[in-house]
Amino acid sequence: TFPTHPIPLVLSSDTGKVMVKFGASGNVKPGHSVTAVNKQPVSGLYTANDKPILDVINDPASYPLTITFGRTKASANEKLMLASIFHSLFAIAAQISPVEQSSGIKELHTEKFTLRCFQTITGVKFFVIVDQKQTGCEHLLRRIYELYTDYVLKNPFYPIDMPIRCELFDQNLRKVIEQVERTTVYNSATLA
Amino acid sequence: TQSSGSSGINAEYGEEVNKQLETMGYNIGVRLIDDFLAHSPSVTRCSTLEEVAEVLCKQGFKMFLGIVPEVRNWSSAKDEFSLVITENPLAEYVELPPHCQDCLWYSNIICGVIRGALEMVQMDVKCSFVGDTLRGNDSTEIRIKFVKILEDSLPAGED
Numbered sequence: 001t002f003p004t005h006p007i008p009l010v011l012s013s014d015t016g017k018v019m020v021k022f023g024a025s026g027n028v029k030p031g032h033s034v035t036a037v038n039k040q041p042v043s044g045l046y047t048a049n050d051k052p053i054l055d056v057i058n059d060p061a062s063y064p065l066t067i068t069f070g071r072t073k074a075s076a077n078e079k080l081m082l083a084s085i086f087h088s089l090f091a092i093a094a095q096i097s098p099v100e101q102s103s104g105i106k107e108l109h110t111e112k113f114t115l116r117c118f119q120t121i122t123g124v125k126f127f128v129i130v131d132q133k134q135t136g137c138e139h140l141l142r143r144i145y146e147l148y149t150d151y152v153l154k155n156p157f158y159p160i161d162m163p164i165r166c167e168l169f170d171q172n173l174r175k176v177i178e179q180v181e182r183t184t185v186y187n188s189a190t191l192a
Numbered sequence: 193t194q195s196s197g198s199s200g201i202n203a204e205y206g207e208e209v210n211k212q213l214e215t216m217g218y219n220i221g222v223r224l225i226d227d228f229l230a231h232s233p234s235v236t237r238c239s240t241l242e243e244v245a246e247v248l249c250k251q252g253f254k255m256f257l258g259i260v261p262e263v264r265n266w267s268s269a270k271d272e273f274s275l276v277i278t279e280n281p282l283a284e285y286v287e288l289p290p291h292c293q294d295c296l297w298y299s300n301i302i303c304g305v306i307r308g309a310l311e312m313v314q315m316d317v318k319c320s321f322v323g324d325t326l327r328g329n330d331s332t333e334i335r336i337k338f339v340k341i342l343e344d345s346l347p348a349g350e351d
Contacts, residue, residue, distance in 0.1 A: 121235075122312045154227065
């Protein structure tokens with residue numbers, strides 16, 4: 001909660017969300033975005049009362065003001081876009097191979113995470129973003145393929161190639177992921 | 193004239209139904225292939241039609257219909273073969289009425305499934321019945337002909 005204007009954060013709205021560009025306050029850091037104003041959830045660049053968030057924040061009369069920040073999560077569209085870029089990268093990886101018959105991207109390592117990908121014979125790609133130390137991803141990806149064929153493809157109301165909105169798929173996916181997390185904790189505990 | 197008139201209508205009817213069955217089968221096939229592959233992790237991409245025939249009969253048909261058809265009558269160019277089914281579970285309790293005897297391929301849905309499934313692994317095939325014991329033929333036989341590999345849809349890394 002900020003008692004007065006101005007606040008020690010530099011905000012911008014160019015991504016369609018109000019995001020912290022610079023500055024810090026408490027746990028709030030650059031990269032976080034506004035999720036609620038005065039405890040009311042926001043919608044895009046507008047507050048629950050349809051006022052532009054930045055206007056409210058820049059108006060000294062709004063204060064004291066409670067702003068809730070959260071880690072910026074990708075919207076469904078952003079995820080689609082990122083996935084389609086990954087699809088192209090996967091193909092490029094196979095093509096630039098100096099040796100013939102190369103697969104596409106199987107693993108992608110960064111400082112903070114690892115991405116593991118599995119492509120089926122039909123060309124469907126499944127990828128997971130996990131901790132670098134995570135094991136058992138091959139098995140996990142194949143389990144997810146099974147869930148996809150059982151709860152998505154066998155759902156007659158699911159149109160092929162559309163974003164998946166199948167409750168049973170989500171439920172069972174969550175169960176499988178929880179299972180992996182439980183066994184992973186067990187493994188690292190025994191290693192310690 | 194009466195009988196030839198009605199067989200004219202029947203032939204059309206038969207053709208329509210056969211086509212519908214094939215289409216229904218195709219829609220099933222395009223989804224069924226992933227079900228098959230996900231539950232058969234040992235299956236890899238087939239590089240010859242003989243491999244396709246083998247996997248199709250010994251694993252595909254086995255998984256979904258519980259039967260293993262026989263592969264026969266290879267063409268000399270090895271681009272065509274027949275599947276002979278001895279016990280068709282779809283037709284187990286079926287008797288075709290007289291007006292369907294000459295025009296209906298009762299299990300034509302199977303042909304659509306095969307075509308749809310193979311299309312999703314980038315193989316274009318023609319698939320049709322050449323005989324059905326339901327129609328009084330000697331055997332229930334499906335003829336499968338390889339047309340081409342669908343190059344554009346090959347997943348990356350598989351050329």
